[in-house]
Amino acid sequence: MGLEIQEVKLDFKKIQQWKNSVLERLRKGINYLLNSYSVEIFKGNASFEDHNKLNVKESGEEIYAENIIVATGSLPSELPNIKIDGRYVIDSTFALELEEIPKDIIIIGGGAIGLEFGCAFQNFGSNVYVVEIMDQLLPGFDKELSETLRRIMERRGAKIFLNSTVSEISISNDKIKAILNTKNRSCRIRS
Numbered sequence: 001m002g003l004e005i006q007e008v009k010l011d012f013k014k015i016q017q018w019k020n021s022v023l024e025r026l027r028k029g030i031n032y033l034l035n036s037y038s039v040e041i042f043k044g045n046a047s048f049e050d051h052n053k054l055n056v057k058e059s060g061e062e063i064y065a066e067n068i069i070v071a072t073g074s075l076p077s078e079l080p081n082i083k084i085d086g087r088y089v090i091d092s093t094f095a096l097e098l099e100e101i102p103k104d105i106i107i108i109g110g111g112a113i114g115l116e117f118g119c120a121f122q123n124f125g126s127n128v129y130v131v132e133i134m135d136q137l138l139p140g141f142d143k144e145l146s147e148t149l150r151r152i153m154e155r156r157g158a159k160i161f162l163n164s165t166v167s168e169i170s171i172s173n174d175k176i177k178a179i180l181n182t183k184n185r186s187c188r189i190r191s
Contacts, residue, residue, distance in 0.1 A: 010101070010124060012100060016098075045058065048068075049062070079166070081166075081167065081168065082166060082169055088171050089169060092117065101124045103126060104128075104189075105126045105128055105129070106129045106176075108166050110138065110162070114130065115130070118153065122153065128153070128157070128158040128159070130153070130160045131165065131180060132160070135163050136162065137149055163183050167180065167181050177190050
C-alpha cells in the first residue's frame with residue numbers, strides 16, 4: 001500500500017492519562033444515568049434480612065424493595081502462597097496504575113482478565129508469560145477459540161504454560177524468580 005512508518009513510540013504516561021480520563025467520563029456518565037432515573041445509592045456492607053429487605057451494616061439503614069439486584073463487581077483472587085505487595089506482585093487494580101511498562105510480566109491465570117492484561121502488555125512490548133492451571137486458556141470457553149488465542153499470543157512471543165502452577169516467587173535485587181510446576185516437572189522464569 002506504500003505506507004512507511006519510521007519509529008513508533010509509546011508514551012505510557014500519556015496512555016495512563018487517557019485511560020484515567022476515559023474512566024472519569026464513564027463514572028460521570030453512570031452517575032448521571034443513575035441520578036436521572038432517581039436511583040439511590042447505598043455504600044457499605046449489606047446483608048439480606050429476607051427476600052425484600054437489606055440491612056446496611058455501616059449506616060444501620062434498612063432498605064425495602066420489591067426487586068433487589070446484587071451487582072457487587074469483582075475482586076482479584078490472592079493465592080495462598082503468593083502475596084500481593086503492590087510493587088513486584090500485583091493484581092489487576094495495581095496493573096491499571098503502573099507508571100512504566102514492565103520488561104517482563106508473568107500472568108497467573110489464563111482467564112479473560114489475565115489474558116486481557118497479557119495481550120495489552122504484549123502490545124506495549126513486554127515479554128509475557130502466562131501460567132494457567134487448566135489444560136487450556138480461557139477455561140470454560142470454546143476449546144477452538146482458546147487454541148486460536150494461544151497460537152496468536154505465542155506467535156507474537158508469549159510463553160504459555162498450561163497445566164501449570166506457580167509454586168514459589170522470590171525477589172532479590174529487583175529481580176523476580178518464579179518456580180513453576182508444569183506437567184510433573186519444575187521450571188524457572190526470571191525477570
